[in-house]
Amino acid sequence: MPVHRSRTTGRPRLAAAGTLLAVLSLLLTTPGAAGADEIPPRGSAHLGMGVIAHDGRGGLPHDSRVVQTEGVDVSSHQGNVDWSRLWNSGVKWAYVKATEGTYYTNPYFGQQYTGSYSTGMIRGAYHFATPDTATGAAQADYFVNHGGGWSRDGQTLPGVLDIEWNPYGAACFGKTQSGMVTWIRDFLSRYRARTGRDAVIYTATSWWTQCTGNYSGFGASNPLWIARYNTTPGTLPAGWAYQTMWQYTSSGPIVGDHNKFNGALDRVAALANG
Structure with a gap:
C-alpha cells in the first residue's frame, strides 16, 4: 500500500x-x-418472533390436494390493517394479538379485531405468554379480561396461547421442562373455566421439545397451531397427529404473517362454533 x-x-x-x-x-x-x-421492549413480542432465528426459513408450501383456508395474524407491528384488501386477496380468518403477560394490551386491538369481523372474517385473539412474569392462571385471566374471551356468534375463534422463544431472555423463561408444562396447564385450565373453550396452542416443534421435553398431554383437547416457515409443517410436537393451523411465512402479502387452516372454510367455522 x-x-x-x-x-x-x-x-x-x-x-x-x-x-x-x-x-x-x-x-x-x-x-x-x-x-x-x-433486547426488544416488553410488549413487542408477536407470533413467530423467534422462528427464523431458531428454525430458519425455507421455501413456500407446495400446492396441496387438501383444501386449506388462508389466514393471517397481526399485532401492533401491523398498525391499522386494510382488512378489505386482505379479504379480497382470499384471506378468510385472522388472529389478533390482545395481550402479553399481565402488563400489555395491543393498542391496535380494536381496529384489528373489529375490522376483521366487519369484513366477514372469522377471527380470534391470542396471548403472548411470558411464564417468568406471572402465573398461567393470572395470564389467562388477563387475556380474557382484555379481549381474549369467546362468544358463540359463528365468527369468534377460541383464544390462542402463544408459547415460544422468550425474546427478552432465556428461551424457556427460566422454567424446567416440568415447570413449563405445569404453567401451560394452569393457563389452559383457567381459560377453559372462564370461556368454556379449549384454547389453541401456538408453538414450534423445536421450542416445544426443548422447553417441555416434548410433552404429549395436550394433544387430545387443544388444537395445534404450528409455526414453521418452510414447504411443509414438518414433524409435529408429541401428542398431535395433525395441525389445525400452520403459520408458514412471516413475509406474505400485506401483513407478513400468513397461515393455512387445515380444512375448508366450513371447518374454520366449526372451530369457531365449538
Whole structure:
C-alpha cells in the first residue's frame, strides 16, 4: 500500500484503509452499534418472533390436494390493517394479538379485531405468554379480561396461547421442562373455566421439545397451531397427529404473517362454533 505525504508537512499520513479499520473497530466496541444483540421492549413480542432465528426459513408450501383456508395474524407491528384488501386477496380468518403477560394490551386491538369481523372474517385473539412474569392462571385471566374471551356468534375463534422463544431472555423463561408444562396447564385450565373453550396452542416443534421435553398431554383437547416457515409443517410436537393451523411465512402479502387452516372454510367455522 503506498504511503501518502502531506502537502504541508511532508510527513506520512494513514491511508484510507487504515482509517476505515479504526472506524470499524470503534463501531464494534460501541454499545448499540450495528450487529449488537438488543433486547426488544416488553410488549413487542408477536407470533413467530423467534422462528427464523431458531428454525430458519425455507421455501413456500407446495400446492396441496387438501383444501386449506388462508389466514393471517397481526399485532401492533401491523398498525391499522386494510382488512378489505386482505379479504379480497382470499384471506378468510385472522388472529389478533390482545395481550402479553399481565402488563400489555395491543393498542391496535380494536381496529384489528373489529375490522376483521366487519369484513366477514372469522377471527380470534391470542396471548403472548411470558411464564417468568406471572402465573398461567393470572395470564389467562388477563387475556380474557382484555379481549381474549369467546362468544358463540359463528365468527369468534377460541383464544390462542402463544408459547415460544422468550425474546427478552432465556428461551424457556427460566422454567424446567416440568415447570413449563405445569404453567401451560394452569393457563389452559383457567381459560377453559372462564370461556368454556379449549384454547389453541401456538408453538414450534423445536421450542416445544426443548422447553417441555416434548410433552404429549395436550394433544387430545387443544388444537395445534404450528409455526414453521418452510414447504411443509414438518414433524409435529408429541401428542398431535395433525395441525389445525400452520403459520408458514412471516413475509406474505400485506401483513407478513400468513397461515393455512387445515380444512375448508366450513371447518374454520366449526372451530369457531365449538
